[in-house]
Amino acid sequence: MKPVKIGLLGLGTVGGGTVNVLQRNSEEIARRAGRPIEVVHAAVRSLGRERICDTQGILLTEDPFEVVRNPELDLVVELIGGCGLAKELVLEAISLGKHVVTANKALIAECGNEIFAAAEKKGVSIFYEAGVAGGIPIIKALREGLSANRIEWLAGIINGTGNFILSEMRDKGREFSDVLKEAQELGYAEADPTFDVEGIDAAHKLTILASIAYGIPLKFDKVYTEGISKITPQDVIYAGELGYVIKHLGIARRSQAGIEMRVHPTLVPASNMLGKVDGVMNAVMVNGDAVGNTFYYGPGAGAEPTASAVLADVIDLVRSLEGLAAHRVAHTGFAADQLGEDNLLSIDQISSAYYLRIEVLDRAGVMASVASILGELDISIEAIIQKEPREGETRIPLILLTHVVEEQRLNQAIERIEALKPVSGSVVRIRMDHLD
Ligand SMILES: NC(=O)c1ccc[n+]([C@@H]2O[C@H](COP(=O)([O-])OP(=O)(O)OC[C@H]3O[C@@H](n4cnc5c(N)ncnc54)[C@H](O)[C@@H]3O)[C@@H](O)[C@H]2O)c1
Ligand SMILES: N[C@@H](CCO)C(=O)O
Ligand code: NA
Numbered sequence: 371m372k373p374v375k376i377g378l379l380g381l382g383t384v385g386g387g388t389v390n391v392l393q394r395n396s397e398e399i400a401r402r403a404g405r406p407i408e409v410v411h412a413a414v415r416s417l418g419r420e421r422i423c424d425t426q427g428i429l430l431t432e433d434p435f436e437v438v439r440n441p442e443l444d445l446v447v448e449l450i451g452g453c454g455l456a457k458e459l460v461l462e463a464i465s466l467g468k469h470v471v472t473a474n475k476a477l478i479a480e481c482g483n484e485i486f487a488a489a490e491k492k493g494v495s496i497f498y499e500a501g502v503a504g505g506i507p508i509i510k511a512l513r514e515g516l517s518a519n520r521i522e523w524l525a526g527i528i529n530g531t532g533n534f535i536l537s538e539m540r541d542k543g544r545e546f547s548d549v550l551k552e553a554q555e556l557g558y559a560e561a562d563p564t565f566d567v568e569g570i571d572a573a574h575k576l577t578i579l580a581s582i583a584y585g586i587p588l589k590f591d592k593v594y595t596e597g598i599s600k601i602t603p604q605d606v607i608y609a610g611e612l613g614y615v616i617k618h619l620g621i622a623r624r625s626q627a628g629i630e631m632r633v634h635p636t637l638v639p640a641s642n643m644l645g646k647v648d649g650v651m652n653a654v655m656v657n658g659d660a661v662g663n664t665f666y667y668g669p670g671a672g673a674e675p676t677a678s679a680v681l682a683d684v685i686d687l688v689r690s691l692e693g694l695a696a697h698r699v700a701h702t703g704f705a706a707d708q709l710g711e712d713n714l715l716s717i718d719q720i721s722s723a724y725y726l727r728i729e730v731l732d733r734a735g736v737m738a739s740v741a742s743i744l745g746e747l748d749i750s751i752e753a754i755i756q757k758e759p760r761e762g763e764t765r766i767p768l769i770l771l772t773h774v775v776e777e778q779r780l781n782q783a784i785e786r787i788e789a790l791k792p793v794s795g796s797v798v799r800i801r802m803d804h805l806d
Pocket of ligand 1: 452671
């Protein structure tokens with residue numbers, strides 16, 4: 371049977387992994403897709419470079435537009451990354467009537483509204499399963515598997531590099547920069563690793579998840595974003611003593627007031643499934659009104675796990691070209707003219723429980739002053755511990771867990787606590803979620 375010919379833009383970690391998996395599983399994939407699939411043309415930055423895959427039989431070029439414009443190709447796979455050249459290539463592919471598969475969450479989160487509109491006009495599809503949580507089929511789960519539900523909330527560990535760094539630091543006491551370097555060597559990190567560390571990559575992914583969960587346009591600039599770079603080993607230890615682990619979560623939640631989209635370190639009960647997700651693994655918990663809580667777990671980054679998702683999208687598209695799938699699902703799973711503009715909440719409009727660490731001078735009455743500020747603002751305390759002074763220090767850490775309160779009110783309390791004479795420095799504040 372005549373193979374379906376596809377083109378790849380980029381042959382790095384994910385591009386190389388995609389070629390390898392497609393070559394290794396070609397027979398099984400052909401049985402599933404209804405036709406063999408072959409990479410015949412690929413764009414690379416430099417022809418002379420060593421690669422992780424065998425490129426025999428693939429025409430290589432340094433001009434990615436050559437691949438996009440190749441009339442023999444039915445679909446192209448964009449694996450270069452970023453929003454510059456990648457966007458030009460994807461829009462050109464669409465204008466030429468080609469379907470596109472991409473792993474580029476930055477592109478979808480930041481330019482997806484424009485790209486989806488162009489694709490719909492042209493009658494082609496843009497698939498992006500690999501862009502969120504790597505190998506976990508979370509887009510399909512939300513868009514297809516849970517489509518009868520009203521999604522109440524979802525919370526996920528959606529950056530492999532960040533979770534790998536946090537796990538290695540906590541379990542092995544390793545240095546932040548040392549673990550980040552390893553994540554880069556393993557092919558987990560973004561081209562600019564501050565995207566991983568400062569939560570930008572997770573915010574890209576959360577933008578996409580919120581859009582397909584709630585049927586809203588992609589609004590990356592509305593995601594509240596905090597990274598992991600300020601988490602101290604001390605807070606990891608104190609959280610552990612209280613029965614929590616600190617995880618970097620992306621959370622989307624729907625309430626009467628509107629929709630929350632936020633990415634930040636979060637105290638999660640150690641007994642919760644998300645608390646047990648370590649290393650490069652990702653996981654997303656989704657609560658739907660009919661199904662209840664569901665949980666999706668798997669590798670969030672790396673060559674072959676990501677290739678697994680890229681190729682699943684390629685296979686889906688080939689199935690629909692072959693008439694094996696009745697129709698292609700809409701880009702967000704909501705009909706294009708049905709996207710709502712729900713009220714997106716700012717971070718001070720959300721409510722959460724909080725972990726607070728307050729550094730105070732070891733004097734009588736300090737704890738009472740802090741408690742009275744919280745009491746006056748009607749913020750109730752779930753737990754409080756006062757630690758011994760650290761060696762050579764006159765200050766002691768006061769650790770507090772609050773019940774759920776509006777962030778705005780907590781900010782007022784923090785401002786008043788920081789103004790107390792025996793309190794030094796800023797109060798450390800980490801949000802806490804019981805995920806129920
Ligand atoms: N690495 C992962 O685990 C992972 C997981 C999910 C999604 N992604 C996404 O997949 C995409 C690719 O990531 P990667 O990790 O494979 O990156 P990478 O840097 O390993 O690969 C990108 C490749 O694109 C090539 N490239 C750059 N400019 C080019 C040009 N003008 N013409 C041709 N080739 C060009 C580079 O030489 C490089 O080999 C990114 O959007 C990334 O966010 C990566
Ligand atoms: N840099 C990303 C790749 C997967 O999207 C991560 O570490 O999760
Ligand atoms: Na995925």
